Amino acid sequence: MMKQTVLRGMMGFPCRELPEPPRVWEEALAADTATRRTLYIHIPYCRSRCPFCPFYFGGAGEEETAEYVRLLRLELERWGELAGRFPVNAVYFGGGTPSDLGAESLVSLLDAVRKNYRLAADCEITVEGRIDGFEPEKARRLAAxxxxxxxxxxxxxxTELRRRLGRVSDRRAILGRLEALAAINEFSLVIDLLYALPGQTAARWEADLATLLAATRVSGLDLYRLKVSDTLPLAAAIRAGKLPPVPDDETAYAMHLAGVEAMRSAGAVRISPVHFAFEARERNLNNTVSSSKQVCLQFGMKAVGRLAGRRFMQHSEFRSYRELVSAGRKPVKSAGLLPPDFAACGELAGQIYRPMRIFPGRVAAAAPATVRERVETAVRSGAEHWAERGFLTAEPGGGFALTERANFSHREMASDLMERIAEAYS
Structure with missing residues (x-):
């Protein structure tokens, strides 16, 4: 029976648990075909916890970190021959905080990827981190x-809002480091800005946008709304009255609109509902490929991936990870079989993310011929429903463009349309 604890959506998807996850991984490798793909490398550790972050795992000492890097390199090398047969479009070092690793550790992992995997000629290779983790010389080494x-x-x-979020670097340090990194001119430099922070006013948000455009030379920008889960330390601080509340939905939407207008006025190219490029070198390729639920080859503790219609999650416990990697086995803790509608739902998700339009016929083309007509009808009917609610606008060619309301929040719409696709298969 298909699990329904995870709903169909832009991020999650239901799957049926499969026994013997390492064996399932090897079967998936054997069934792999040449499709677009990403390679994800997870660095789970952070030296400190940001109170707004839901992904905190914990810290690690120098000895454990060094051993983890050694094992991660071993895992990459072990599976390169089989998992590296087809071109990889994007590599992403995520976390956690990858920039907390030293230059030598990151270089050793970059070299392992380049040596063992077939990277597309235009492969995007991203390293994620904090501003104080990217000294200019370290960044030059990573680029090399x-x-x-x-x-x-x-x-x-x-600076005051940053202190509320547990961040250390102040405005002056941030701007100085960003300028030093931009001057290197060897990579796309991307940052994020959050709106709807505790106590953030429209004026302070507009000041952030003005600083971005007047005082930085970044290549790309993510505009995200801060979402505070009840389980996070930030939520507890707000409940206790230690921090002011976050702005309500309509205030947050007004901030979103202000951000979008600032990007439009600056001539930024909108790549997705939340991502903007200021120059051609910024492509946001990892998220573009991942959004359509393409193959993701996962490496490292807690990493999650997809391959040949299966979903994988790796061990989060260091001892288990070490034992399996040392034995030459893939350290997958769980494996799940994705349902038949996964490909069509992935096509829908990719359209919502980029080009921010829904084309029912193209979604249906990703489904088997036996259900294609029903899928197209289901998507078109659902899109018309969401158009009536102000989330989509019908276009002459038969597609539906996302409105700004949908760009601000489209998860409910995406989930509803995917469930309609699933029903078309039954």
Whole structure:
């Protein structure tokens, strides 16, 4: 029976648990075909916890970190011959905080990827991290070993708001480091800004946008709304009155609109509902490929991936990870079989992300011929429903463009359309 604890959506998807996950991984490799793909490398550790982050795993000492890097390199080398047969479109070092690793550790992992995997000629290789983890000389070394994109979590330039979020670097330090990195001119430099922070006013948000456009030379930008889960330390601080509340939905939407208008006025190219490029070198390729639920080859503790219609999650416990990698086995803790509608839903998700339009016929083309007509009818009917609610606008060619309301929040719409696709298969 298909699990329904995870709903169909832009991020999650239901799957049926399969026994013997390492064996399932090897079967999936054997069934792999040449499709677009990403390679994800997870660095789970952070030296400190940001109170707004839901992905915190914990810290590690120098000895454990060094051993983890050694094992991760071993895992990459072990599976290169089989998993590296087809071109990889994007490589992403995520976390956690990958920039907390030293230059030598990151270089060794970059070299392992380049040596063991067939990278597409235009492969995007991203290293994620904090502003104080990318010293200019370290960034130059990463670029020399293949990294062509740095993704840095800034959140806000406002020093007072940063302190509320547990961030250390102040406005002056951030701007100085960003300028030093931009001057290297060897990679796409991408940052994020969050809106709807505790106590953030429209004026402070507009000041952040003005600083971005007047005082930085970044290649790309993610505009995200801060979402505070009840289980996070930030939520507890707000409940206790230690921090002011976050802005409500309509205020957050107004901030979103202000951000979008600032990007439009600056001539930025909108790549997705939340991502903007200021120059051609910024492509956001990893997220573009991942959004359509293409193959993702996962490496490292806690990493999650997809291959040949299966979903994989790796061990999060260091001892188990070490034992399996040392034995030459893939350290997957769980494996699941994705349902038949997964490909069509992936096509839909990719369209929502980029080009921010829904084309029912193209979604249906990803389904088997036996259900194709029903899928197209289901998507078109659903799109018309969401158009009535103000989330989509019908276009002359038969497609539906996302409105700004949908760009702000489209998860409910995406989930509904995917469930309609699933029903068309039954």
């Amino acid at each position: 070993h293949g990294a062509n994109r740095l993704s840095i979590g800034i959140q806000t330039f406002d």
